[in-house]
Amino acid sequence: MNSFRWRKIKSGIATSLAALCVLLAVAPLFMIFFYTLFQGISALNLDFFTQMPKPVGETGGGMANALVGSGILVGLGSLFGLPIGILAGIYLAEYGDNPFGSIVRFLTDVLSGVPSIVVGVVAYIIVVLPMKHFSALAGGVALGILMIPTVTRTSEEMIRLVPHYYREAGLALGIPQWKTTLRIILPTAMKGIATGILLAIARAAGETAPLLFTALGNRFWSTSIGQPIASLTVFIYDYAKSPFEDWIRQAWAAAFVLIAMIFLLNLIFRIVTRGRYAER
Amino acid sequence: MDIPAKLDNGRSGSEVATAPPRTPPKKRGTFRGNVGDFVFKHLTLLFAVMVFSLVFLMAYEMYSGSRLSIEKFGLSFITNTTWDPVQDEFGALPFIFGTVVSSMLALIIAVPLSVGVAMFLSEIAPIWLSRPVSYLVELLAAIPSIVYGLWGIFVMVPWIRTSLEPFLSKTLGFIPLFRGAPYGFGMLAAGFILAIMILPIITSISRDVLKAIPNLQREAALALGATKWETTRIILSSARSGIFGATLLGLGRAVGETMAVTMVIGNRPVISASLFDPGHSMASVIANEFTEATSDMYVSSLVEIALVLFFVTMVLNALARIIVWSVTRKYNVAK
Amino acid sequence: MNRFPKIVLLLIATCVFALPSSAQLKLNGAGATFPYVIYSKWFDVYHQKTGIEFNYQSIGSGGGIKQVTEGTVDFGASDAALTDEQLQNVKKKQGTEVLHIPTVMGAVVVTYNLPEVGNDLRLSSDAVAGIFLGTITNWDDAKIAASNRGKQLPDEAIIVAHRSDGSGTTNIFTDYLTKVSKEWETKVGRGTSVNWPVGLGQKGNEGVAGIVKQAPGSIGYVELAYAVKNNLSYAALENKTGNYVRPTFDAVSAAAAGALKGMPEDLRVSITNADGKDSYPISGFTWLLVYKNMKDKTKAKAMVGFLKWAMGEGQSYAKNLYYAPLPKEIIKMCDARIASIAIK
Numbered sequence: 019m020n021s022f023r024w025r026k027i028k029s030g031i032a033t034s035l036a037a038l039c040v041l042l043a044v045a046p047l048f049m050i051f052f053y054t055l056f057q058g059i060s061a062l063n064l065d066f067f068t069q070m071p072k073p074v075g076e077t078g079g080g081m082a083n084a085l086v087g088s089g090i091l092v093g094l095g096s097l098f099g100l101p102i103g104i105l106a107g108i109y110l111a112e113y114g115d116n117p118f119g120s121i122v123r124f125l126t127d128v129l130s131g132v133p134s135i136v137v138g139v140v141a142y143i144i145v146v147l148p149m150k151h152f153s154a155l156a157g158g159v160a161l162g163i164l165m166i167p168t169v170t171r172t173s174e175e176m177i178r179l180v181p182h183y184y185r186e187a188g189l190a191l192g193i194p195q196w197k198t199t200l201r202i203i204l205p206t207a208m209k210g211i212a213t214g215i216l217l218a219i220a221r222a223a224g225e226t227a228p229l230l231f232t233a234l235g236n237r238f239w240s241t242s243i244g245q246p247i248a249s250l251t252v253f254i255y256d257y258a259k260s261p262f263e264d265w266i267r268q269a270w271a272a273a274f275v276l277i278a279m280i281f282l283l284n285l286i287f288r289i290v291t292r293g294r295y296a297e298r
Numbered sequence: 299m300d301i302p303a304k305l306d307n308g309r310s311g312s313e314v315a316t317a318p319p320r321t322p323p324k325k326r327g328t329f330r331g332n333v334g335d336f337v338f339k340h341l342t343l344l345f346a347v348m349v350f351s352l353v354f355l356m357a358y359e360m361y362s363g364s365r366l367s368i369e370k371f372g373l374s375f376i377t378n379t380t381w382d383p384v385q386d387e388f389g390a391l392p393f394i395f396g397t398v399v400s401s402m403l404a405l406i407i408a409v410p411l412s413v414g415v416a417m418f419l420s421e422i423a424p425i426w427l428s429r430p431v432s433y434l435v436e437l438l439a440a441i442p443s444i445v446y447g448l449w450g451i452f453v454m455v456p457w458i459r460t461s462l463e464p465f466l467s468k469t470l471g472f473i474p475l476f477r478g479a480p481y482g483f484g485m486l487a488a489g490f491i492l493a494i495m496i497l498p499i500i501t502s503i504s505r506d507v508l509k510a511i512p513n514l515q516r517e518a519a520l521a522l523g524a525t526k527w528e529t530t531r532i533i534l535s536s537a538r539s540g541i542f543g544a545t546l547l548g549l550g551r552a553v554g555e556t557m558a559v560t561m562v563i564g565n566r567p568v569i570s571a572s573l574f575d576p577g578h579s580m581a582s583v584i585a586n587e588f589t590e591a592t593s594d595m596y597v598s599s600l601v602e603i604a605l606v607l608f609f610v611t612m613v614l615n616a617l618a619r620i621i622v623w624s625v626t627r628k629y630n631v632a633k
Numbered sequence: 634m635n636r637f638p639k640i641v642l643l644l645i646a647t648c649v650f651a652l653p654s655s656a657q658l659k660l661n662g663a664g665a666t667f668p669y670v671i672y673s674k675w676f677d678v679y680h681q682k683t684g685i686e687f688n689y690q691s692i693g694s695g696g697g698i699k700q701v702t703e704g705t706v707d708f709g710a711s712d713a714a715l716t717d718e719q720l721q722n723v724k725k726k727q728g729t730e731v732l733h734i735p736t737v738m739g740a741v742v743v744t745y746n747l748p749e750v751g752n753d754l755r756l757s758s759d760a761v762a763g764i765f766l767g768t769i770t771n772w773d774d775a776k777i778a779a780s781n782r783g784k785q786l787p788d789e790a791i792i793v794a795h796r797s798d799g800s801g802t803t804n805i806f807t808d809y810l811t812k813v814s815k816e817w818e819t820k821v822g823r824g825t826s827v828n829w830p831v832g833l834g835q836k837g838n839e840g841v842a843g844i845v846k847q848a849p850g851s852i853g854y855v856e857l858a859y860a861v862k863n864n865l866s867y868a869a870l871e872n873k874t875g876n877y878v879r880p881t882f883d884a885v886s887a888a889a890a891g892a893l894k895g896m897p898e899d900l901r902v903s904i905t906n907a908d909g910k911d912s913y914p915i916s917g918f919t920w921l922l923v924y925k926n927m928k929d930k931t932k933a934k935a936m937v938g939f940l941k942w943a944m945g946e947g948q949s950y951a952k953n954l955y956y957a958p959l960p961k962e963i964i965k966m967c968d969a970r971i972a973s974i975a976i977k
Contacts, residue, residue, distance in 0.1 A: 025525050032526070036422055074669050109339075118350075134556065166349060245659065258448045273444070590798055
């Protein structure tokens with residue numbers, strides 16, 4: 019066999035190995051998704067969405083309070099994280115081409131790598147301890163901190179993507195720079211920013227660790243921000259490590275609802291950003 | 299008329315001019331109609347400063363929360379293996395060990411796979427295949443940790459207990475790494491699940507790095523008669539440092555992972571030679587014990603672990619970003 | 634500019650929705666997983682009866698003690714009585730004493746997953762200590778076989794499960810082990826969190842039961858209710874007199890009867906390894922930790938109301954949920970303690 023043939027064969031083997039890697043990498047995704055789908059869907063019923071949890075060991079009941087609780091926690095997180103993130107993103111895009119801006123950009127990237135449990139510890143120290151009790155507020159603060167890096171980075175990128183002649187047109191018409199940014203640039207970029215927000219929300223909705231000792235949990239219906247509150251993710255954690263079959267069934271249902279929602283948000287993000295902006 | 303500036307949608311962006319020439323400069327101190335600009339600029343600056351100070355605030359709060367244990371134990375905190383809440387004696391070595399081992403195991407499994415996938419997506423696959431596959435890999439990153447943990451407990455751990463561990467025992471049982479009772483839960487399970495979780499991030503950054511390398515290199519190699527694999531090898535070696543950066547990012551994520559790990563690692567603070575044995579990681583001990591740390595020293599020790607985690611992930615992330623940024627920058631300028 | 638208002642409205646709506654909702658009285662508590670089965674039932678029934686919400690989070694006795702000390706909850710629960718030092722700590726931080734009110738008694742059972750053996754395994758105190766010390770590693774070990782003649786024990790590794798969090802159940806269990814095994818006493822000792830020589834850890838009684846349910850060949854210690862509700866087998870244990878006793882209500886009550894004589898006024902006592910030929914050796918009380926002087930008197934009144942109900946009608950739920958109701962003498966002592974809670 020001549021050398022060229024051998025080299026071609028090697029190339030073919032390499033290609034096949036690479037394809038194998040792809041299969042191995044994508045397989046867990048399908049395994050997890052479909053397993054959760056099958057287990058979750060069979061456990062999903064109207065009760066799940068409308069009922070409150072039953073006492074330990076009894077079958078039935080649902081996670082109505084956890085669904086609402088997660089919604090409130092993410093809402094609170096958005097309340098903290100979105101304004102800070104968007105405005106910081108505007109700064110970076112408009113005025114941020116200086117050393118300070120570079121540092122902020124760098125720190126934002128670094129902040130996105132901080133483990134969520136560490137953020138939970140910080141939220142415990144700065145909210146739970148002074149308030150002297152657990153609360154949805156503390157959970158919201160933790161989630162807000164987690165959302166900031168994503169929102170900041172997306173806002174900056176989307177604003178930068180707006181063609182500069184929009185800005186020039188505004189200024190040529192005599193509109194002050196700040197108004198140009200606020201009234202022309204921002205709305206144009208808003209679609210992209212909104213989908214970035216959706217991504218941040220998807221991430222926050224899936225968090226568990228920071229809620230364990232901030233929002234704690236609640237077996238009852240509660241919408242108050244000063245009280246502990248239930249959340250979907252913490253319920254999954256509590257139920258998953260228990261032996262009660264009914265609880266395990268409900269955990270799968272909750273997991274299914276969670277990833278269905280997250281995948282949906284991701285899909286929306288993809289569709290919107292692909293349509294508008296060129297693929298990187 | 300030449301239009302100034304190019305639109306840069308890369309991650310660096312420090313060389314881009316976005317604002318066109320402003321109105322003629324005025325004397326200092328006069329605010330002709332620019333009050334709005336002043337307010338707006340400083341308002342957004344304020345929020346940027348908030349983000350900037352957030353990192354320092356976090357570090358400060360954790361430092362002051364762990365002052366007690368830092369003063370009492372000093373450096374022995376990271377070398378001591380006793381974690382005894384009853385005697386108020388705390389050494390974090392078992393958790394550091396657990397984090398390191400599970401993350402290393404995850405890297406050993408994930409990096410070859412990720413590089414293979416990145417290679418496939420950037421060099422081999424046609425566009426109609428690489429887009430959907432990239433998307434699928436990114437979806438893996440979107441699955442929350444708790445769902446990984448749930449799947450881990452009910453699918454992966456039983457499989458490890460009934461199939462993998464007995465198999466490894468029989469074939470490789472002479473190596474201390476694979477000795478012991480088949481718990482199912484333990485370091486092996488943690489490593490596997492972390493591997494699946496960090497795969498997407500290593501893949502996507504590696505793919506970005508590979509894509510940043512200009513086609514000129516590929517064309518040159520092919521023109522010289524290289525096969526696909528040989529060309530790819532050359533590209534891979536150029537991208538070496540970028541892939542290393544991607545690995546660091548993956549490591550950073552693995553180190554901080556909490557829920558999936560605590561649900562499958564076995565939660566026992568021991569240092570053991572065998573991968574079959576249970577262990578504990580820094581993140582999982584905080585999750586397990588924070589709500590019940592009864593004494594001030596106990597809380598302080600846990601916060602100190604959080605502080606260590608914070609710095610480790612910060613350093614890993616910072617290093618990784620610098621490396622990846624410098625690689626893509628090198629090729630952006632060359633283009 | 635039309636997306637902004639929508640988002641802002643949404644966020645405002647969330648806040649309005651999230652403001653303190655009803656005029657319902659809510660109390661927050663946290664602590665032991667040992668009595669969680671009956672507490673969750675009690676709080677549910679009491680809520681239906683009076684509308685007052687007692688939100689109880691089962692995070693382990695360690696957590697209960699911690700949160701009561703920090704004042705982040707209105708009440709706590711623990712099956713490990715506070716030490717004198719811990720009591721001082723609470724007094725210092727909260728400015729008031731904390732009372733131990735026993736609610737029910739329970740049995741810590743040694744539960745196992747051995748489908749081929751059935752649910753009548755007998756374990757001597759040596760065997761239990763050996764297994765949890767890691768000196769006995771296989772199910773067909775001589776020490777286990779000695780008390781189970783006539784049974785075929787499998788040649789399988791023993792997978793030990795224990796608590797990874799601060800637990801009153803652990804406290805009761807290790808208290809028993811300390812009393813019956815010198816080796817355990819010197820090597821490990823008693824406490825809510827100990828240095829386990831061997832095994833897998835998980836949070837809560839539920840976590841340990843979950844491991845035992847999943848893994849064949851495993852063994853763990855949980856409160857009786859968790860074993861029964863999940864169809865887990867549990868062993869008959871050798872008590873102080875040498876009898877093998879199964880954890881029944883009578884066996885637990887027999888253990889308590891022995892403790893009545895020396896019962897201290899603050900009701901902190903251990904009843905493991907009690908005298909009496911019918912006593913179950915790993916029995917224990919579980920307590921609610923209540924502040925003597927709560928700042929919010931409405932909450933204090935609600936707490937007292939609940940405690941009185943628990944001492945009365947509440948006790949009738951115990952047996953169905955596999956806990957032993959309190960002996961009458963102890964209820965009398967509890968009433969005295971409850972009366973000392975300041976409600977004005």
